[in-house]
Amino acid sequence: MTTRKSVGTYLLERLRALGVRRIYGVPGDYNLEFLELIERTDGISFIGNCNELNAAYAADGDARLSGISAVLTTYGVGDLSALSAIAGAYAEGVPVIMISGVPPLHAITQRALLHHTLADGNYENVMNCYSQFTVAQTRLLPQDAATEIDRVLGAAWREKRPVYLQLPSDTCCVSVQVPATQDIACWYGSDPVQLQAAVADIMERLTHATRPVLLLDALVRRFDLRERVAELSRLLDIPFATLPTGKGALCETDPNYQGIYSGKASAPALYERVRTADCVIGFGVRFVDATSGYFSYAFDPAAFVNIQAFDTRCGGDVFMGVAAADLLDAIIAQVSERRATQQPPVSASPRPVVAPQPAVQDTPAWGQPAFWARIQTFLRQGDVVLADNGTSLVALTHMRLPARCHFVSQPIWAAIGYTLPALLGSLNACPDRRHLLFIGDGSFQMTAQELSSILRARHKPVIFVLNNRGYTIERMILGETAAYNDIANWDYAALPGVMGASDAAVCLRVNSMDELEAALKQAEDPQQLVFIELGFAPMDGPTGISAFGGVVRHYDYGAFDGR
Structure with missing residues (x-):
């Protein structure tokens, strides 16, 4: 059964069917007709941003909480401005639908020399760029637009990664034949033979294991496996740890939670627990330099089971066409069946050593160690916590989150x-939760314009800007006093008053523990945006950051010490 709809209408209907409710972006002359259509379409809205890079970051932040989001740019300048953010979404496993309004088909066919191009008639170069950083790409043509929309959007939904669609400006309102049903092609189930073999292998390992452990990565949250993994840990009393990239995948107040695993950068007890495990079950584990203690992880490779979205590796054996959800369902069913029939259960692990809680310092001395200790007690259930790269991420990664928190990094x-x-996106996705952003001054200067969009929407996050007067994380690696690590010292606390209405934000400057306490009282239940500028010395960082800098310096530059 088919019906006729315009290409743009069909695209918007398919986006809504997937759960997209907001499209971020910047208007441009090649996407204006599509924007007009969005304005007339219920259930989906356009969120204007200051630039395309920020728009794609906002879509990423939205998708982290809502499941999927979209961004709209204009051809060439807009595409390439957003590309870095789309690449980030690919690396982190975030489904962002990237839509580009491109020149009309007649101009592309004639290789016309237009603005926003290189004026050489080449209309494939931008597509070639995006083919490196998305799992599916297409240019929507009237003859196959419906099929291509379903193919590309289906890839984003299945693989939880970004895709790229080019919508020619003269194609948006062209009427085409489209399917009457609203089903997006999805995963149709695991290969039964491969699934059975994978379950048998893992059950055999668990039956004989005396020291099993689970390692969780971003896969658990991206593919909505949290309840299944938590049930497996509970049924078998198996301790679990998360990689920094999977932080917050499961509740960090669970008694089986061991902390953050990052090789030798982990707590010593956790490092030994994993090193001596006789069965390590990973969920989408990827050992990246900065999140694995620079590849200092250690365990028996033969004891390692790594469950990916659609395949599983058990030691040297690979089981293809096995969905992680199906695999977990089958394992949980077998464990439950054994218990119901009173058969000896799969061997449970010894009670885990609970990761130590960060202690609140008694000293009132001002500095990042004292600040982060106080923030540990400031966090509460259900917070959305965003940590930018640098000292904020180093500190918050190893901080224990209360229940039902969502961690974005x-x-x-x-x-x-x-x-x-990304904060703008997370606020739009979950406006009823408290959102806390921790960002350094150097990071803030990269994308500061989007503070105006947050103020414009009258959102009420709490923003902590750590002002070290430069790139502290880089100073820890190399160039402690070098000019290249210096930046302009903005009057950060004055910016909300410039970018938004005078009553849209409470702006505070903090340079002592007493001032911090006063600021946190106002941020406990914010009635408007709370913007807190924190003054720290250039080399003031969280505990352990100096050692981290030394490891990075040695890995990047060898024996050269930079002096």
């Missing part, structure tokens, strides 16, 4: 400034 792509526009 970008440790793999590691683009500084990501979290400020």
Whole structure:
């Protein structure tokens, strides 16, 4: 059964069917007709941003909480401005639908020399760029637009990564035949033979294991496996740890939670627990330099099971076409069946050593160690916590989150400034939760314009800007006093008054523990945006950051000490 609809209408209907409720972006002459259509369409809205990079970051932040989001740019200048953010979404596993309004088809066919191009008639170069950083790409043509929309959007939904669609300006309102049903192609189930073999292998390992452990990465949250993984840990009493890239995947108040695993950068007890485990079950584990203690992880490779979205590796064996959700359901069913029939259960692990809680310092001395200790007690259930790369991410990664918190960071792509526009997206996705952003001054300067969008929307986050007067994380690696690590010292607390209405924000400057306490009282239940500028010395950082800088320096430059 088919019906006729315009290409733009069909695209918007398919986006809404996937759960997209907001499209971020910047208007441009090639996407204006599509924007007009969005204005007339219920259930989906356009969120204007200060630039395309910020728009794509905001879409990323939205998708982290809502499941999927979209961004709209104009061809060439807009596409390439957003590309870094789309690459970040690919690296971190975030489904962002990237839509580009491109020149009309007649101009592309004739290789016309137009603005926003290189004026050489080449209309494939931008598509070639995006093919490196998305899982599917297309240019929507009238003859196959409906099929291509479903193919590309289906890839984003299945693989939880960004995709790229070019919508020619003269194609948006062209009427085409489209399917009458609203189903997006999805995963149709695991190969039964491969699934059975994978379950048998893992059950055999668990039956004989005396020291199993689970390692959780971003896969658990991206593919909505949290309840299943938590049930497996509970049924078998198996301790679990998360990689920094998977922080917050499960509740960090769970008695089986061991902390953050990052090789030798982990707590010593956790490092030994994983090193001596006789069965390590990973969920989408990827050992990246900065999140693995620079590849200092250690365990028996033969004991390692790594469950990916659609395949599983058990030691040297690979089981293809096995969905992680199906695999977990089958394992949980077998464990439950054994218990119901009173058969000996799969061997449970010894009671885990609970990761130590960060202690609140008694000293009132002002500095980042005291600040972060106080923030540990400031966090509460259900917070959305955003940590930008640098001292904020280092401190918050190893901080224990209260129940039902959502942690947003970008440790793999590691683009500084990501979290400020991502905050706009997370606020739009979950406006009823308290959102806390921790960002350094150097990161803030990268994307500061988007503060105006947050103020314009009358959102009420709490923003902590750590003012070290430069790139502290870089100073820890190299160039402690070098000019290249210096930046302009903005009057940060004055910016909300410039970018938004005078009553849209409470702006505070903090340079002591007493001032911090007063500021946190106002931020406890914010009635408007609370903007807190924190003054720290250039080399003031959280505990352990100096050692981290030394490891990075040695890895990047060898024996050279930079002096």
